[in-house]
Amino acid sequence: MDERIMYDRMTWPEAKERIPKAKAVIVSLGSVEEHGYHLPLCTDNVLGSTLAAGIAERTNSLLLPVMPFGQVWSTRDFPGSISLSEETMVRVLTDVALSLRHHGARNIIFHSGHMGNQSAMKAAARRLYDRYDMKNVWYFCYTDYVKLSEGIMEAPLWRGSGMHAAEIETSMMLAAAPEFCHMERAVSDYPEGCEEMNYRCMPWTEFTQTGALGDPTVSTAEKGRVYTEKLIEHMSDIINRLLE
Amino acid sequence: MDERIMYDRMTWPEAKERIPKAKAVIVSLGSVEEHGYHLPLCTDNVLGSTLAAGIAERTNSLLLPVMPFGQVWSTRDFPGSISLSEETMVRVLTDVALSLRHHGARNIIFHSGHMGNQSAMKAAARRLYDRYDMKNVWYFCYTDYVKLSEGIMEAPLWRGSGMHAAEIETSMMLAAAPEFCHMERAVSDYPEGCEEMNYRCMPWTEFTQTGALGDPTVSTAEKGRVYTEKLIEHMSDIINRLLE
Amino acid sequence: MDERIMYDRMTWPEAKERIPKAKAVIVSLGSVEEHGYHLPLCTDNVLGSTLAAGIAERTNSLLLPVMPFGQVWSTRDFPGSISLSEETMVRVLTDVALSLRHHGARNIIFHSGHMGNQSAMKAAARRLYDRYDMKNVWYFCYTDYVKLSEGIMEAPLWRGSGMHAAEIETSMMLAAAPEFCHMERAVSDYPEGCEEMNYRCMPWTEFTQTGALGDPTVSTAEKGRVYTEKLIEHMSDIINRLLE
C-alpha cells in the first residue's frame, strides 16, 4: 500500500496542500462484530481498510483511519460485538464530514466494510445535504457484491444475499490477514425458519448458533485475492467516472 | 506487544470466555489532529495505542482498537484536524461501554492519548453512572505527566503544563514511530500573549503559527522510551491497586 | 369494506373489548407527495388505505386512520409534497405503538402505501424493541411487488424496480379512485443518466421533469384490481402464517 494515501500520516502543512488536491477523502467504516467461530471480531475493519486503501490508490484520494465501531444491531447479543446506535454513527460521520469540508475536501466518500452501516451512511449524507447544503458526499459498501461474486465464489449465498462470515468474507480475510483466520473451526450454516426477519426486527441470535450465514469452508485465499481486486476496481471505476 | 491483549483479534467464542476474566477492557481514544510542522496527524493515536497496550499487558486487560477521532476544539482550524463534538464523543463512549457491560466486562477503562478527550471521558462516565448505575468506569490520560517528566525531559513546559507536539510527545513518537517524524522541520515555539485563554475559548490558531507548544528540538528516542515506560508503569500500578 | 375493521369508529368501551382480541392493529402510513402529471398528491394515502383495509379484513385486524404525511425526501422539491423528517416519523410511530401496547394490542403492524417510509418503520421498530422490549412490531410495504407484478403488468420497471406513478400505481389508482386520475395527462418517462443516485443523495428533481418513473399510459383499472387483490392476499397470507 502506498503510504501517501494515508491522511493521518501527513503533517498539517502537508494536509493544507494535499486535501484540496485529492479527488476525495475516504471516511472508512468498519465494526467490531462477531464473525462466526473462525473469523475475528475485527473482520470488517480489516476488509474495509483493505478495500478503501485500494480505492484511494486508484482514485487519487486520501484515506482516513478506520472508524472501528459500527452499527451492529443484528449481532449485538453475540459476545464481543460493540454496538453503536444509528444516531451515534450519524453524528460521527457528520462531524467528520464537516471538518473535511472546512479543510477544503472536494468530495467525501463514506466507505464501509460492514453492511450494517449503510443506513447510517445514507442518513448522514442526507443530514449533510439538508443542513449544510453538501452535495458532494458519497457512500459505498460492497457495491454489487453479489453480481461480482459470480464465477469466483462457489457456495450459494444464504437467502440469496447473505454473506456474513461465509465464503466471500472468509476468502477475503484469507487473502488479507490469514494469520487471523481459524479455518479449522469454520462450519457451514444455512439457518432456516427465519422468514419473519423480513417483517420484524430479529437479532440473529434468534436463529443462528454459529454467527456465520453461509459456507466458509470452501473459502480460499486465491478466491479472496481475485474478488477483492475486482471489488476495488469496480468501485474505483464508478468513482473515477462520477466524481469531479 | 502480546497479541493476546487485542480484543478484536478474538472470535466471539473466545470473547465469551475471556471478557469476564479480564481485569478490564480498555477503550482507547486518540485523535486526528495537527501536531506541529514535524509530527503527523495520527500522533495521539500512535501514542494512545502504545500506552494503552502497555497498560493492558501489565494489568491483564483487553484492548479495543483505537477510536481515531477526538474532541479537538482548540486545533480544529489547523488543516487536517478532525473535530468531533463533545456530545458525539460521549455517545460513542456510552454505546461502547454499554456493549461491554452486556458482555460481562468487570471494569471499563477509558484511556486517551489526546488531552482534549478528558472532558468527554468524564461526562460519559457520569452518564453511565447516572443512567445505568455503572460504577466501574475509569478514565486515564497521561496521568501525572508533568511530575513524571522530571529528570527525563529538559525543556520547560509551555505555561507550566503545555506539551503539545513538544519535547515529551516528540520523544515518545521518536521511540514509538520514528518513521513518522520529520525532525528537520521541528521548531521551538513558546507563544506569548495568550493569558486570556484561561478565561475564554481560544482556538490555538489565534496565538501559534507552528501548532507546537514548547520545544521539540531537544527530543530523543531514548527520552521517549524511558518516559513511555514510566507512564505505563505508573498508570498500571494505579489500576492494579484500585480495580478489583 | 367492512366497517368493523375501522379502529376509530369504535367507542372506548368497544375498544376495550376488541383491541385485545384482534390479531393485530394496523398503523397505516401514506404521504402527500407528487405523483406525476396525472395522479393526485394523495395517491399513497389512497393506495395505502386500500391495501391496509384489505389486509385487516383478511387477518382479523383493526385499522387505524392513515397517517397522511410521510418521509418524501426524494420528491420534496416538487410542488405540493409534504416532507417529514425521519425522526419525526419515528416519533409518531413510536408514540402510536406505545399507546396500542397500553391498550393491549397483541401485534402492531406498520403498513405503508409509500416506499419512502420504510426506513422510518424499521427504525421505529428497533426503537420499540430496544427501549420497550417490544418484539411484536411488524412492517409491510408493497411486499414482493416486483415479483407479483409479473404476468399482470406490461411496461418495464424503471431501473428494474422503480414504480413511482407508473403502470403499477396508476392501475391501482384506476381501480381504487378513478375519479382522481387524469389519464389524458399521463406520459411515459424513463429518465437516464442518474447512476449516481445509488451513491449519493439525489432529489428526483435533478433528473425527472414529470415526476413519474416508468410508463403509466398502459395502465388499466382491471390490471389494478387484479394486482391489488394479489398484493393484499400475499401480505395477508404472510401475516396469518407468522403472527400469533
Add this chain to the structure above:
Amino acid sequence: MDERIMYDRMTWPEAKERIPKAKAVIVSLGSVEEHGYHLPLCTDNVLGSTLAAGIAERTNSLLLPVMPFGQVWSTRDFPGSISLSEETMVRVLTDVALSLRHHGARNIIFHSGHMGNQSAMKAAARRLYDRYDMKNVWYFCYTDYVKLSEGIMEAPLWRGSGMHAAEIETSMMLAAAPEFCHMERAVSDYPEGCEEMNYRCMPWTEFTQTGALGDPTVSTAEKGRVYTEKLIEHMSDIINRLLE
C-alpha cells in the same frame, strides 16, 4: 363540500399554480380519543375536518388531510386513545409548515378539532417564528365556542367550559356523522371533586367513568347544524379580516 379545496386532490402542476394563490393552507388536526359511551374515537377528526372544510371554502384556502393523531394526555388511559407527545406534535407541525413555505404558501393555519392540540400548535408557531422567521402561522380551535353556544345549547358546560363528548360535540356529530353516534348509550355526567385538576396534572380517568363531561342526552342534529355553521362563519370572518 367543494372538492377544489382539497389540497391532496391536486397534481403537482396544479399545486404549483394554486398554493401561492390561496389565502392560506389549512393544516387540519384531530385525534383518536375516547368520547364517552356514545361517540366514536374519531370524533375530533370528523369535527375538525368539517370545520376546516367550511373555513377553507369561505376563505379561499386549501385544506390538507387531517392529521389523525393528537395530544390526548388527559384521556390516554381510556382504551383506544392514541397519545402523541407534545414534542412529536410540534415536529409534525413544523415539518409540514416548512414544506408549505417551500411551496409558496402565503399563510399557514393550524386548525384543530381537538382542544388538547392547542399548546402544541402555539409551540410550533413559536418555533417557526424563532428558527425560521415565519410570521404567517395562525392557529384556531373552536374559537369563542362558549360564547357562540349561547342561545343554541341548553345544558350547562361542565365547570363552565367543559364540552368533551357533551351537548356541543354530540350535536355537531349528529349533524356531521349521525351514523357514528349511539345516542341510546349517551349518559349525562358532571363529575365533582376534581378541583385539583387546576393545580396539578390529572388524567381524566381519575374522576370520570364515562369519559363524557356534561350532558349529551339533550343534543340534536339541528343544534349541531346551527352551531357548526356559526363556528365556521365566526372563524372565517376572523381569517378574512386579519390575513392578507
Add this chain to the structure above:
Amino acid sequence: MDERIMYDRMTWPEAKERIPKAKAVIVSLGSVEEHGYHLPLCTDNVLGSTLAAGIAERTNSLLLPVMPFGQVWSTRDFPGSISLSEETMVRVLTDVALSLRHHGARNIIFHSGHMGNQSAMKAAARRLYDRYDMKNVWYFCYTDYVKLSEGIMEAPLWRGSGMHAAEIETSMMLAAAPEFCHMERAVSDYPEGCEEMNYRCMPWTEFTQTGALGDPTVSTAEKGRVYTEKLIEHMSDIINRLLE
C-alpha cells in the same frame, strides 16, 4: 418573614430532618423582564418571592430561592428582558423536582410570579408524571387574580385579563418594594389593534411602546397590601385543602 421557611438557610443535617416534614417545597419562579417605564426588570422576582414566602408561612412549607430567569417570549425584544426557551425552563424544573424527591419532599409546588412560565410549569409537571410517576407536583400563578381584584382595583384590565405592569402589579410593587418604583414615569397604555395576538405569535413590541398593558397611574401601596394578602390567603387555602 419567618427565616425558618427559607430552604437554603438550612444546613444539610437540618434539611435531612425538615424536608420530609414540610407539607411542600416551593420552587419559586420569576423573570427578568421589562415592566414598563416605571417598574424594574426584577418585578416578577420580587412579587413571586413575596407571594411564595407568604404561602410557605401559611402552609408549613419550605421555600427555595427564586429562579430569576423565565420564559418571556412576548417581551424579549424590549431591552433588558432575559428569555429562556420553554425546553430550558422545563429542564430546570424537572431537575430541581427530581432532587427534591430524592430528599423526601412530600409535595412540590411550582409557583411563578410571572405568567409566561405557566406553560413550562405544566409541561414539567407532565414530564415528571410521565417519566418518573410523580403525582405530587402542583403549580400556581396568580390563581384567580381577576376575580380577586374586584373591589380592590379600579382601572379596567386590558382586554379583560391583561395586568402587565398595570394597576395590579404596580400596587403590589408599591407595597413590596416602593424604592424600586418610579411612579413619576408611569403612564396608562391600552393598546388597540392587536386582535390577531389571539391567533398568531406576536411579540408585544409590535403593539405597545411603553411595555405596560393597562393603567398603573392609579396604583397605591394600600391596594397592593390588601390584594397581596388576599392572593396569598387564597392560594394557601387551596393548598391546605388539597395537599396531604
Add this chain to the structure above:
Amino acid sequence: MDERIMYDRMTWPEAKERIPKAKAVIVSLGSVEEHGYHLPLCTDNVLGSTLAAGIAERTNSLLLPVMPFGQVWSTRDFPGSISLSEETMVRVLTDVALSLRHHGARNIIFHSGHMGNQSAMKAAARRLYDRYDMKNVWYFCYTDYVKLSEGIMEAPLWRGSGMHAAEIETSMMLAAAPEFCHMERAVSDYPEGCEEMNYRCMPWTEFTQTGALGDPTVSTAEKGRVYTEKLIEHMSDIINRLLE
C-alpha cells in the same frame, strides 16, 4: 454595594441605555448545596454574589441576579443539594447570553461561586462560539484561589486544592453573612482513601460524613474580609486588562 450595578433594578429604558455602555454583563452562578454541618445550603450563592458584585463595581459592569441552582454532581446525595444536569446549565447560560447579545452587551462574563459549574461555563462558551460566533464570553471562578490564600489562610488544603466548606469558604461566609454560620458545629475533616476519585466518578458521600473537606474551625471573619477583597481585586484586574 452600589445599587447601580444591579442589572435587574433598571427599567427597560435604562437597560437600553446602560447595557451597551457597560464593560460587561456578569451572569452570576451559585448553587444550593450542602456545606458541612455549619454552613447553609446557600453558601455558594452568597459568596458568588459577593464576589460578582465586587467585580462589577471595579469593572464598570452590570450584575444579573444569581442563578441559584448549579451542577452539584458530587454532593447531590447529601440532603438538600439541588442538582442540575450539565446540559440544563449549558442551556440556561446559552439562553441568557443570547438575550444579552440581543440587547447589545459588549462582553458577557460567567462568574460562579461554585466550582462545579466550571465545566458548564466552558461548554456554554464553546456552544456560543460555535453556533453564534460569539467571542466575547468569559468565565471566572475563584481564579487562582490557592495561590491567593497563601499568607492568609493557615490550615492545609485537602489534597492540595480542596476548600469545600473549609477554612477559606467559612472565613468568607463569616465576613459576608455571619448570621448564617454555625461555628459551634464546625468540625475538621480530612478524609483519606479516596485516591480513586481522580480516575472515576465518586459522589462525596462515599468518603466524607461531614460534607466539609478541610478545617473550618480556624476560620475568622477577618481572614474572610482580606481574602475576599484580594480575590475581587485579582479578578477585576484581569478583566480590566483583557476586556475591551
